[in-house]
Amino acid sequence: MKFDKIKSFGKGLKDFLILWSTQSLSQLGSAMTSFALTLWLYETTGSALKTAALTICSYAPYVIMSIFAGALTDKFDKKKTMLVCDLLAALCTVTVLVLYLTDNLAVWHLYAINAFSGLMNTVQQPASEVATTLLIPKEQYQRASGLHSMSRSMISVLNPLFATALYGLAGLKLVIAVDLATFAIAFLALLFLIRIPEVPVTQKERMSVLVKEGVAYLKRTPMILTMILFMSGVNLVASAFDAALPGYVIPNPRGGTSMLGIVTAFSGIAMILGSLLVSVLPRPKNRMRVVYVTMLISLSVENFLLAFCRIPWIWCLSQVVGWILVPVMSANYDVIFRSTVPVELQGRVYACRNSLQFFTIPIGMLLGGWMVDSVFEPFMARYETVETLTFLFGSGKGSGAAVVMFVLGVAGTIHCLVWGHRMKQFHYSDR
Template structure:
């Protein structure tokens, strides 16, 4: 009798798993194909950043590359929201991805003709930023439309997992290919992954084509866009969460624009060490994503958000600054990035569940404009602090340099190490302040 019951329970469990796969079929096709394409694009970005640093030897020049990509996306996200809510999400994603692929073709042509200049990359990144203003929120809304609400935690974990996998393998694969075949081969791979994602999206992914939000009174595009902003400012809990994430993005952007230059500077341009450490960033994300996916859902998503990012700021950033070798740097990024999926996953779940689907395009786009506005500031600030402030200080013979050298050592890149310590302590302190915010706490109600 017990054996029969065991077999019966096993059949029920198998049927439940099969039902889940059916419910997530569209998402799984979209997620896997877009993740593959993201891997190709990430390798291209990685190789072009290395190429730019070798040509310019400046953190600020790398920061400007990132700003050229981010600024158009931030500025246009506000306007893109209303079109995303009204237009076919699938078509928006196809057009955006296609134009991004054309940009990769253009870079490839310039490389073959030895005409690639960093000024061209600035222009290309502006175009990519414009496309991302439409593609990113359209993709987010599409996922909400094709995934049942009860699976939001699961798919957030899967998205975080794929992002972390890309981060893990991009530097290893890109560094190997860059050493033997250069950026040209990487661009060919990027274009190949685009075609796979394009075919999957066009023929295999079904996204409902409907507009749930309609108004009897026809409004102007600008007035329609303001719906998203109005929703955010009328919901203090959402607003304060977005403000907090804006601060997180500020610190993260200072971190991102200085990590590669610091490692290259302190290891005599050793790209292998750079690839290994950057891979540990992804490995940490993979571990964190798996834990987030399989872990029992916490009753307090807000507490999980603050616990994870506070730990990440204090451990990852400060150890990157204090540590003087690849072993400590690897541990720092591994430990710090294990916590990141618990931040991003819970924030996304809160946004998907708190914001009505019919205005998610406008709200998510308005959120991007507000939340990501701090990223260009962080990249500029990070570049200036490195090139104009702390690196010159650590290259001088001043008394301040002698004191700071006792903490981070000396030599090229030591000034950037000081920056990591500063943003680690600052991030920890501000997280402790936001933890007491009554509006953000209310999101758990």
């Protein structure tokens, strides 16, 4: 009987499992190339700012153009959209390889290529989300979200390890070669092995009309809009944390760059565990409550542990507490979104979500770095003789980052409590 259930589950999700596994493999290859390019750029320029600009160039199109990309997704065939975007992104990678092999690769090339590749991802991502909805039955949404969270977690853990090893072995060309091989596997699998069901498309409607429909849907669906705005604030706090973490760990006498790698790896390990947890958890009575309660625990406990503790194993523990519940939140968020938004609108609504929910990430990264370098490190240096401050946050370089962790813990707690109160009016259950 158990074997029949497993066989039935695999049969019902065959196309999704092929898409998920091959696309995850390709994403791992892309992440490895991105990491290797970061190493190459830093070795070439020696500038952290120029290296960070590489990420901004790839992220800016995602934030700015997402709202229009969703309209394109709903206007055209999902499978063809994914194939074209993947192919153009791969051509960007080939261009980098050719420039590198001919000793013509320059920094501005990477900025331009990353911006174009980011634009392709902006269009491809909503199409992939809609394709996932079309390929899985509603009762399997939570399990599918758990698989997505697990693959993202594995990529975050494995890509720096593999990229560093391959880069050290044969340089950038070997990393790119592996990336292109993973792309070929994913492209051919999507082209020949996966059939994505068709949904009605409105090819005669203007882009402006399609964009307005996505915005209008959010206006008349306050539950979805509230959830998106809540996560926008969460991303602001979380990205500020990401910017402050190196300034907290590296200067610490017990820290350093190796310890930062270990601490960061624990976030990926925690997400893998959280993804496994999602697959065995029963359906909650109220998924909206799960979304804000998990984030309340993550943003408060993690930041406060880091703010007041200067012991490495507690740093790792804080990462586990902060990240293990993220896949749980993500799975419930995903089920609410997929079950509520009509599939023919999902592309443009997903795109509106991306613009509203993720625009705070670059703001948070800039804010976190600014608070460490320009506000709280100078503050702690000025008042290093105040015993209460040194008792709570330590002394010397890194103590200002500890204060930032405390501020972010307070901000995250207040945000979750205030928005959690607003989200209590919405009750979503798929039982």
